[in-house]
Amino acid sequence: VVWVEQNNPQGTGHAVQLAAPFVDKNSSVLILVGDAPLIEFDDLQKLTQYKQAVLSAEMQNPFGYGRIIKNSENQIEAIVEEKDASQQQKQISEINSGIILAESENLQSWIQQIDNNNAQGEYYLTDVIGLGFKNNQPFSAVTVRDNRSIKGINDRVQLSECETILQTKYRKHLMLSGVSMPHPKTVEIRGQLTCGQDIEIDTGVIFEGDNEIADNVSIGAYSIIKNCKLGKNTRIAPHSMLENVITKGDCDIGPFARLRPGTVIGEKAKVGNFVETKKTTIGYNSKASHLTYLGDSEIGDNVNIGAGTITCNYDGVNKFKTIIEDDVFIGSDTQLVAPVTVGKGATIGAGTTLTKNAESGKLTLSRARQKTIDGWQKPKKQ
Structure with missing residues (x-):
């Protein structure tokens, strides 16, 4: 790729004058415009079937565009810019898109012959079209x-109008391919989205980056999905945020769940409301139903994690890992101070602060002894 900078902009023709010497004379040159991002591949492919051609359009309101002037044989004689057009020429509805295909040898010759004797004092690339006609090599x-x-x-x-057009095109393609959207205008696709069949995407969902969604996935309203791979039958409840997450399928997430990068959710697993995960693998049929933080963790199969459980993975300098093996029950309001391992089939009592490994198949708890104070009275306001 050769980059040529136009330090002193003097029009589209001047830009091509600067770039033309770097193009092989025995090739064809396709000139695009940098401010029209919606151009379609099929139109460009159709353009390349001609020796020399201009991509045009029929406009109900052609104001602001260069008009295409044709002769009785439908050959382009010239392209006249809006500011230089006569009142009669302004009635023409066929306009120039700015995209041109030309033979390199012709282009390099003609581009040096154009001048800036026009209303804007610029070198118009479109003047090349008239030179082609005069040299019996007209553009189509x-x-x-x-x-x-x-x-x-x-x-x-x-910019916003073009984004709306592009989003509408994306959503239409998805719906025709088997995706249901009750309110499609509210769904935003900001990247690549690959979908299977019978997917449901509710109101206000935003997709960012590269996402792959398998069959029968449902995504609740106002969720954000970024760089995720969602397995078959994944169910995401409203207001959930997933980033760099893999789900194995047939699992439940949310509502109000935040799954951060490095999270892997196994089949039949559940990550409920106000649960946050990061660099965590959750095994088959394991559940963290609410109000939990799981960071730098490996969680086995058939594990139940009670509300308020926290993996304390950071000591202020380094991150450490928590390992919870299969068939473990973690009581509510438990703190797991990493590095720590909870053995298979262990039970951790509610309110425990676990600082050492918990043995398999046993009950582990650390809790101040409960006391009831006889004769105690509430203090009275003085």
């Missing part, structure tokens, strides 16, 4: 399939 006009594809961006309003 190839009409785009969808006029919206050549829409240019000059400000943030137009």
